[in-house]
Amino acid sequence: MASAPSKLYADDVSLLVVLLDANPFFWSASSLPFSKFISHVISFLNSVLLLNQLNQIVVIATGHNCCDYVYDSSSPASRSAGTGKLSALSVDLLEKLEEFVCRDEKLLKKEPEGSIASSLLSGSLSMALCYIQRVFRSGPRHPHPRILCLHGSQDGPEQYVAIMNAIFSAQRSMVPIDSCFIGAQNSAFLQQASYITGGVYLKPQLLEGTFQYLSTVFGTDLHSRGFLQLPKSVGVDFRASCFCHKKTIDMGYICSVCLSIFCKHHKKCSTCGSVFGQPHSEAASEPNKKRKAGDT
């Protein structure tokens, strides 16, 4: 699948929507402490605001059970000057982040089974895209938006459908999704997202230098990206997860009406209701006959 065509921009004003992973299960087990990580991120965000007077930043925290906005540089409530030891952005961001984490904790119903404790990436991606849509509709003169995912938790296969939908709508609106993945193994979802929307996926090797990675790769506006050497994607994992059990699969059954993916043969498609015919053996390559809903 070819990656998205990108719009041509004339100036370097950018709107950066940052999706910050605030999943307590991931951070408690991570080698890099959250406090150090946040200080890198805040320095990076300050440097983005420094580059152009009109740059805007929105930070959305991705928790285990919910997502919420924790910082918006264009809102009138954000401070204009810092206290001398901390910048204005830090004070606002850290306050809201604390409140968010408390709220997230309250919503926890039960401990997650096994080691997969994923955060709600689909929720925060959707929120980011809604915000960007609002910016698009605010008039012809708006900064050029892009999404940056600072993520570490593993992929939750149950979010596959929602995340792919979000990725395709980002592709449609020509909003690149960059990802800086700080977890252990590569995230297939984020790799696909960056590949499809024309963004950059990076898994930094030295986490102590996160600021340097962020400012080198993700700091540039969309206009200058055309001239820079950025990390190219190598080996994207395109595996899908099935709709019935949310397992990751390589081969499966696909409904020819709505393209839903199943790992086992079903009598009826759960998404669009089409009725399937008899399964053929795997050796034969004849297509299954599918009839529209209503026939038996």
Added chain:
Amino acid sequence: MPQVKIIARNFMDMVAALPAMKLDQLYQNAFICEAILRSLPPLAKKYVIQMLYIEEAVTTKSIEEWVLPDGLSKHKVAIDRLLQLRIFSEAFDRSSGTSYRLNPTFQSNLQKHITCGGVLPREPMPSSITARLPSLEDLAVFAFALEQWECFLLQLINSTQAEKMTNISPSMMRIFQRGLLTQRDKEPPRLTESGFQFLLMDTNAQLWYIIREYISNSEERDVDSADLISFLLELSFHATGEAYNMNTLTEVQRNTLKDLADLGLVKLQQGRKESWFIPTKLTTNLSVSLTDSSSRKEGFVVVETNFRIYAYSTSKLHCEILRLFSRIEYQLPNLIVGAITKESLYNAFDNGITADQIISFLQQNAHPRVAERVPSVPENVTDQIRLWESDLNRVEMTPAHFYDEFPTRDVFEAACDFAREYGGLLWEDSKKMRLVVKTDVHMHMREHLRRQRQ
């Protein structure tokens, strides 16, 4: 017709022209570092941020590897700019070649700014005191700035339309008008070509031009230009609409503020004990780089395919500007109706305005209703304006010399070849053995012919 262009030179060119010691002194102020960073081309900004925490010098080759091959020209521009502003210092080492390093003061200031944020040297006034005077909300502050600026511009072009005079001293005005107006004896001052082009520039560019003149003139008034520049840049980081106390300012800065108030950049107010100033939108625009070509203000001009212009504006300045190249037909309370005609355009071209300037003015000030349409100005209008301009340029003149009466055909052929080698042959007539050669080749041609004769 010679094309004269006033280049709205970026403020930063002025800063770059300061002597090295003064520039290093300027960098000790964190806000100036920020302002200068904002004015760099985008690629240069990226390099600075990338090198922010690198202590050692980075070789030129490594930096070139950051860019794709088709970005090399931009890369060169960025590096030149950084060297010019002394943000990058160059070092040469025999083994590794040239390498660059960030200016240490600049670097540490920016590092501090990123981690701790910046604190302005002046505190905002508590609202209990400012509330006693009629408070100026955002819109009112903006209206004030606009009014002052327009009044100033009208006075600048010596228009009789200016309703009230600003408080700027006549000598100051003359300095601003230098280059924009000419005065011949017994005649009222007329706008020069540069003056016309100045009027058609957008507000930011005009602002920079005026500030530049103000600063270049400061030396004559015994004000150190570096101090003035640092004060102006600091001002641009104040929040619009907030009142700031004047008690921390020096005498020089207070005088500067008075001048700036006349231009509409700040509003001065006096309380019972203290006085304060309120920066307007024009001040914060001081740090917007001129590379940001899209001016983000509301347009007001609608151009239709029948060459009529409808400008939804009450400003006399806009009327004057439109009068430069179109025929104004009616002036209604909120609307100016005009038409672009051949005569009005010829008038404009005579005054030195180019078609491109007129078209870019119309495009940049397009009313929001038509701004979203592509193109915002109808193509038949833009094409016609360009055609009328090229009408005046039908004849191209090159200084040349005419050679006649060659003795033999061989000499003629030799002369032709010679001229062709030097790229100076403009016209030849083999039958009558006549030749027209460019003036710069004329001397060589004479030598050649003399040698031929011997």
